[in-house]
Amino acid sequence: MERTSKWALILGGSSGLGLATAKKLAKHNFGIIVLHRDRKADMALINQEFDEIASKVELHNFNIDAVNPEKKTEVLHKIGERIKGEKINVLVHSIAKGNLKPIHGEENNTLGNQDFHLTIDAMAINLYDWVKTLVTEKLFAHDARVISFTSEGSYKAWENYAAISAAKATLESLTRSIALEFASVGIKANCIQAGMTETKSFKLIPNSDLLREEALKRNPNHRLTTPEDIANVVYLLTRDEAKWITGAVIKVDGGESLR
Numbered sequence: 001m002e003r004t005s006k007w008a009l010i011l012g013g014s015s016g017l018g019l020a021t022a023k024k025l026a027k028h029n030f031g032i033i034v035l036h037r038d039r040k041a042d043m044a045l046i047n048q049e050f051d052e053i054a055s056k057v058e059l060h061n062f063n064i065d066a067v068n069p070e071k072k073t074e075v076l077h078k079i080g081e082r083i084k085g086e087k088i089n090v091l092v093h094s095i096a097k098g099n100l101k102p103i104h105g106e107e108n109n110t111l112g113n114q115d116f117h118l119t120i121d122a123m124a125i126n127l128y129d130w131v132k133t134l135v136t137e138k139l140f141a142h143d144a145r146v147i148s149f150t151s152e153g154s155y156k157a158w159e160n161y162a163a164i165s166a167a168k169a170t171l172e173s174l175t176r177s178i179a180l181e182f183a184s185v186g187i188k189a190n191c192i193q194a195g196m197t198e199t200k201s202f203k204l205i206p207n208s209d210l211l212r213e214e215a216l217k218r219n220p221n222h223r224l225t226t227p228e229d230i231a232n233v234v235y236l237l238t239r240d241e242a243k244w245i246t247g248a249v250i251k252v253d254g255g256e257s258l259r
Helices: 016-027 040-054 069-083 113-136 162-181 208-218 227-238
Strands: 007-011 031-036 059-063 088-093 140-150 188-194 249-252
Touching: 007 016, 007 113, 016 031, 016 040, 016 088, 016 227, 031 040, 031 069, 040 059, 059 069, 069 113, 088 113, 088 227, 113 140, 113 162, 140 162, 140 227, 162 188, 188 227, 227 249
Parallel strands: 007 031, 007 088, 031 059, 088 140, 140 188, 188 249
Antiparallel strands: none
């Protein structure tokens, strides 16, 4: 294991895009800090993934709710102790915590006002909360990169996706504002619009099999996006050569959204 002075903080890094990103950045000598929320029953497999990363670089993981303000304050203190005065170079927001319900149908099974609030707070506003807090606590390195994940659902209507669609649209808007208003402290913020990717979260979407088939038909490269495809672009955005890219929504979908 190599000691590094570069750190990536990944919110939601125990599976899917977040885990693939952790593995990719570890290969390029980033120390990894992962916040995740998982059941004890799932931890054996997750710990195997973390052990692989920890064999290469320094890894700190915290099984907490990154949306909870009190937990955030608590874990930031612990992070500060672990990185020993060093700074966070990359913040990756990969929290998937939303309500997948229709907006019309049986009244007891449709989205309510609170469902929208909870989803938008976890998947969009939470990004701003973390950026703001890390800036206030002076934990960001100069020229820090902030990266989050959006989807075509931010502007396309999919059944049962309304709350997450609203969250993704909000996330993109906040990313632009973060890029603008935190530029003075060196932050570059971008969203990656991932193509259809078979993650644990994707499989929870009602009719995900139909979405998968449609994506394969539309994609000129005739395959789905993989978590590794997305992680590769996250890494590209952390490089010095990408420091002039900010406030952008970058499509990483193999051309799936072209038609």
